[in-house]
Amino acid sequence: ILNVEQSPQSLHVQEGDSTNFTCSFPSSNFYALHWYRWETAKSPEALFVMTLNGDEKKKGRISATLNTKEGYSYLYIKGSQPEDSATYLCAFSEGYQKVTFGTGTKLQVIP
Amino acid sequence: GAGVSQSPSNKVTEKGKDVELRCDPISGHTALYWYRQRLGQGLEFLIYFQGNSAPDKSGLPSDRFSAERTGESVSTLTIQRTQQEDSAVYLCASSLGPVNTEAFFGQGTRLTVV
Numbered sequence: 772i773l774n775v776e777q778s779p780q781s782l783h784v785q786e787g788d789s790t791n792f793t794c795s796f797p798s799s800n801f802y803a804l805h806w807y808r809w810e811t812a813k814s815p816e817a818l819f820v821m822t823l824n825g826d827e828k829k830k831g832r833i834s835a836t837l838n839t840k841e842g843y844s845y846l847y848i849k850g851s852q853p854e855d856s857a858t859y860l861c862a863f864s865e866g867y868q869k870v871t872f873g874t875g876t877k878l879q880v881i882p
Numbered sequence: 883g884a885g886v887s888q889s890p891s892n893k894v895t896e897k898g899k900d901v902e903l904r905c906d907p908i909s910g911h912t913a914l915y916w917y918r919q920r921l922g923q924g925l926e927f928l929i930y931f932q933g934n935s936a937p938d939k940s941g942l943p944s945d946r947f948s949a950e951r952t953g954e955s956v957s958t959l960t961i962q963r964t965q966q967e968d969s970a971v972y973l974c975a976s977s978l979g980p981v982n983t984e985a986f987f988g989q990g991t992r993l994t995v996v
């Protein structure tokens with residue numbers, strides 16, 4: 772059983788604050804790391820897929836970094852907005868196999 | 883179709899009955915995944931298809947659960963003799979191929995076993 776852990780479990784920030792959360796995963800047999808955003812009553816939406824150690828990806832105010840040697844990825848949100856409120860999921864794949872999801876970080880941005 | 887389509891969107895069934903959930907992946911997507919999310923819990927992997935073969939069934943919680951896929955198209959997840967603990971949102975996702983490509987999720991089927 773693969774251990775993909777996310778922290779914190781939940782988070783409240785004020786509008787305009789920047790924030791970040793962590794995804795930890797096994798550092799052996801790394802194949803890819805995914806970040807998804809899951810809004811209530813919608814389906815998860817892919818943010819990033821990262822495959823190389825040192826990868827940095829950016830989409831608007833959201834960015835992510837990857838360290839495969841130590842087994843972690845950070846997701847950053849700059850200048851949080853209420854519409855950023857969602858659960859952010861990371862998912863790890865080991866080899867050409869299934870993607871194992873973490874339990875997510877639930878972000879609430881307070882206007 | 884334009885996206886991953888799941889049906890039904892909601893299903894209420896009596897304990898002990900069988901249910902069948904359907905997933906229509908995006909055309910051309912060879913990989914298909916089933917997950918479920920029980921109340922208050924994270925996404926739980928059930929099964930992965932590459933084409934119509936299932937190299938990884940390790941997530942199926944019991945022998946009451948089975949899944950099939952026709953070619954690189956529709957998949958059905960069948961739950962026999964449903965139990966209350968089967969109540970969850972069942973999500974299907976598909977991707978173009980290997981797991982380093984992004985997966986696109988359907989809207990899910992909310993199953994309630996009463």
